[in-house]
Amino acid sequence: MPITRVAVVGAGTMGSGIAHVFAEHGWEVRLVDVVPGALDRAVATIRGNLDRQIKKGVASAEQRDAALARIRTATDLAAVGESDLVVEAAWESEKTKFRLFAELDRHAPAGSILASNTSSISITALAAQTARPDAVIGMHFMNPVPVMPLVEVIRGHATSDATVARVLDIARRLGKTPVEVGDYPGFVSNRVLMPMINEAIYCLMEGVAPAEAIDTVMKLGMNHPLGPLALADLIGLDVCLSILEVLHRGLGDDKYRPCPLLKRMVTAGQLGRKSGRGFYTYAA
Numbered sequence: 001m002p003i004t005r006v007a008v009v010g011a012g013t014m015g016s017g018i019a020h021v022f023a024e025h026g027w028e029v030r031l032v033d034v035v036p037g038a039l040d041r042a043v044a045t046i047r048g049n050l051d052r053q054i055k056k057g058v059a060s061a062e063q064r065d066a067a068l069a070r071i072r073t074a075t076d077l078a079a080v081g082e083s084d085l086v087v088e089a090a091w092e093s094e095k096t097k098f099r100l101f102a103e104l105d106r107h108a109p110a111g112s113i114l115a116s117n118t119s120s121i122s123i124t125a126l127a128a129q130t131a132r133p134d135a136v137i138g139m140h141f142m143n144p145v146p147v148m149p150l151v152e153v154i155r156g157h158a159t160s161d162a163t164v165a166r167v168l169d170i171a172r173r174l175g176k177t178p179v180e181v182g183d184y185p186g187f188v189s190n191r192v193l194m195p196m197i198n199e200a201i202y203c204l205m206e207g208v209a210p211a212e213a214i215d216t217v218m219k220l221g222m223n224h225p226l227g228p229l230a231l232a233d234l235i236g237l238d239v240c241l242s243i244l245e246v247l248h249r250g251l252g253d254d255k256y257r258p259c260p261l262l263k264r265m266v267t268a269g270q271l272g273r274k275s276g277r278g279f280y281t282y283a284a
Contacts, residue, residue, distance in 0.1 A: 017145025185250030
């Protein structure tokens, strides 16, 4: 029987995008966050994105209303109790995710899959917090979720073949292109991407070139749609720092050492688009 009920835990940028994609593909979605305001903002964001799809002619008002009707919100993790699949999309923190997976394991039905949208943290370590390590997997969506086609599917040490097969099928049913990768720090996407972003920040710190010039070199010289510093602002500088710290700690190589300028900006609260200021300034 196909999986049709999903719980998305975490109503931030990634969680709202994941809920959006599941809902527009006919899934019953339970969006869970401990902060009611975060849930309200997530639903408003999903509505706004669906409205943009209507303006572009790729969706109808009826499809928007049907997708929104499939999303229910909750502030209690017990709300995952009827879900066939749980996708965790909380803050990129081992402590937070370890606690969540232990709790999700208690609340989720037997036989359901526990997936994490983590961008760097070990799936094997997350699975160790549960009594169902064979059913724990990484399902790393890209930002913005409704637009980007890739899903990195990460197999932990104990993840079963059946779990991998089901998640690959789910991703395809969402219109995504899944790529299976191994459980190493940063997987493939961020192990390759974050050192590039970090090196761009070093170039800025050392006065090699201003931010606009660094980004222009990568856009026009390397055909990147977005420069590394603008991309870091989109991802969130705090998230970039967290991923680099996981890479540095997990792989033990100083090429992953976060740039001091990145650390200083995060400490100062300059986190990129979400704070209004990062390497660039953004209108409220």
